[in-house]
Amino acid sequence: MKLAGSVRMDTIDFMWKSYFRLAVATLAVLALGNCAPLAVGPPNMGGPTVEEREARIASEPTGDFYYGRRYYVEKTRFWGYVRQPREPWSDARLVMMREDRQTVPDRLPETGPPGQRFGYDHNFEYRLDGYFTGNDAYDPNSNQFLPEFMLTGYKLLDRDPGWLFTPQDHYDPRRLTLTPR
Secondary structure, three states: OOOHHHHHHHHHHHHHHHHHHHHHHHHHHHHHHOOOOOOOOOOOOOOOOHHHHHHHHHOOOOOOOEEEEEOOOOOOOOOEEEEOOOOOHHHOEEEEEEOOOOOOOOOOOOOOOOOOOOOOOOOOEEEEEEEEEEEEEEEOOOOEEEEEEEEEEEEEEEOOOOOOOOOOOOOOOOOOOOOOO
């Protein structure tokens, strides 16, 4: 037989636990909701139609090399996206470049004059020689472990290829906004 006082204490204890669980669930939903990039603006990268991009990729030469698209976001250390020939950009991987054998094209000071500083080649498309090392490297500023690509050579292909993943892409130099969909 329960006393009235203990029933009341059980009810109060149950209510506090319920409120606590609700608060934890709410915080979890809010935190997880911030994991995906948000739409931050209208498309601003220009470029071909989806059909033109698909046709260009389908007709690419193949070989022992990769295609890379420089993706510069202030204060981050990742290089950009890398994919195999004839693969869509949606299959590309955001990478950290290992420069033991070849430095990246924009290996310049971060505070140089415009056009002559780190990241000047944002959205340039390259043919990349090299290989994935099988290791991951940590970019502390974007808080990501990313595949490491050993660069052995490169050739600039296009200074203005347009959008990367979809014609709706929006680039913001201060935030990670371009991710495969």
